[in-house]
Amino acid sequence: MQKNYKIAVIPGDGTGPEVVAEGLKVLKAASKKRGFKLDLHNYDLGGERYKKSGETLPDSVIEELKGFNAIFLGAIGHPDVKPGILEKGILLRLRFELDQYINLRPVKLYPGVETPLKDKGPEHIDFVVVRENTEGLYAGAGGVLKKGTLDEVAVQESINTRKGVERCLRYAFDLCRKRGRAKKLTLCGKTNVLTYAFDLWERAFCQIAKEYPDIKTDYAHVDATCMWMVKNPEWFDVIVTDNMFGDIITDLGAMIQGGMGIAAGGNINPEGVSMFEPIGGSAPKYTGKGEINPLAAISAAMMMIDYLGEEEAAREIEASVIRVISKDLKSLSAGKMGYSTQEVGDLVVKYL
Numbered sequence: 246m247q248k249n250y251k252i253a254v255i256p257g258d259g260t261g262p263e264v265v266a267e268g269l270k271v272l273k274a275a276s277k278k279r280g281f282k283l284d285l286h287n288y289d290l291g292g293e294r295y296k297k298s299g300e301t302l303p304d305s306v307i308e309e310l311k312g313f314n315a316i317f318l319g320a321i322g323h324p325d326v327k328p329g330i331l332e333k334g335i336l337l338r339l340r341f342e343l344d345q346y347i348n349l350r351p352v353k354l355y356p357g358v359e360t361p362l363k364d365k366g367p368e369h370i371d372f373v374v375v376r377e378n379t380e381g382l383y384a385g386a387g388g389v390l391k392k393g394t395l396d397e398v399a400v401q402e403s404i405n406t407r408k409g410v411e412r413c414l415r416y417a418f419d420l421c422r423k424r425g426r427a428k429k430l431t432l433c434g435k436t437n438v439l440t441y442a443f444d445l446w447e448r449a450f451c452q453i454a455k456e457y458p459d460i461k462t463d464y465a466h467v468d469a470t471c472m473w474m475v476k477n478p479e480w481f482d483v484i485v486t487d488n489m490f491g492d493i494i495t496d497l498g499a500m501i502q503g504g505m506g507i508a509a510g511g512n513i514n515p516e517g518v519s520m521f522e523p524i525g526g527s528a529p530k531y532t533g534k535g536e537i538n539p540l541a542a543i544s545a546a547m548m549m550i551d552y553l554g555e556e557e558a559a560r561e562i563e564a565s566v567i568r569v570i571s572k573d574l575k576s577l578s579a580g581k582m583g584y585s586t587q588e589v590g591d592l593v594v595k596y597l
């Protein structure tokens with residue numbers, strides 16, 4: 246029977262719609278070739294809707310989204326809207342409400358892509374960061390007292406639950422086994438200072454490790470992790486970490502793999518609805534110019550279809566992306582590719 250995937254599409258703000266269009270173009274071509282169907286539904290969430298109606302993410306939309314196989318997201322963030330409103334009101338709320346407890350960020354340097362790291366190539370940079378995606382400093386615990394006075398107190402607490410930490414660690418161990426590469430899992434934390442939160446992480450890590458005797462385990466403080474990501478990225482296979490540290494090290498990861506033009510990620514609920522996105526943001530400077538690189542969004546689409554079970558199609562999309570990078574593009578940076586956003590999408594389709 247022909248497979249049919251029901252996908253919610255949230256193009257969002259800024260360059261989101263432009264790159265999402267290219268991601269969908271490639272997905273449609275792959276679906277024709279591989280014989281699966283896509284049932285796409287558009288949602289106009291984002292800054293424009295908020296400006297018109299004051300709405301960020303209506304409860305009814307959350308309920309509807311639970312009925313999809315996956316969500317494809319462009320970007321959230323608008324220059325006219327105060328930072329935090331759309332990010333917390335849409336992106337983070339989706340992650341929390343859909344319990345997408347894993348943020349999966351592959352850091353893979355493709356052949357032909359320039360990395361700022363001296364003497365490093367694709368054989369050195371190929372790891373995955375598993376970031377906890379629903380707890381930590383992002384949980385919103387804390388508050389403010391006497392705001393605006395000299396006695397102001399601001400508290401922002403990191404929430405770490407045994408359940409939340411354990412399910413994240415298990416996902417990372419399983420992924421490490423499934424990748425079947427170095428089979429090494431590194432816990433990234435700060436056990437020397439955050440002696441409550443990362444003590445919990447470390448104890449759970451050591452305990453669960455006993456169930457995975459085939460996986461080598463390692464530990465690095467977050468500051469040292471940044472150092473090794475630059476100096477010896479080949480040491481990493483899978484890194485598991487909390488929400489805040491994961492946010493920070495994945496931007497560093499994006500830079501060493503060639504920048505925001507190529508970096509994609511997944512917000513995963515293994516038992517529910519997952520959401521895939523390019524991690525570059527809405528890039529207001531480039532909006533509407535047809536200069537933004539759509540490869541990150543195309544890669545997010547590739548991750549999504551892989552996750553849904555179309556592994557062959559995903560492999561073919563990745564191979565086409567690699568071919569476009571090594572044969573056609575002058576650069577991965579917006580405005581410097583030598584092609585427009587749409588032309589890059591067309592090239593990926595051509596090589597499929």
Ligand code: IPM
Nearest residue numbers: 321332333336337492495524
């Ligand atoms: C990311 C982003 C988000 C985060 C922002 C936009 C809220 O930086 O997905 O990494 O901090 O998680």
Ligand code: MN
Nearest residue numbers: 492493495496
């Ligand atoms: Mn981030």
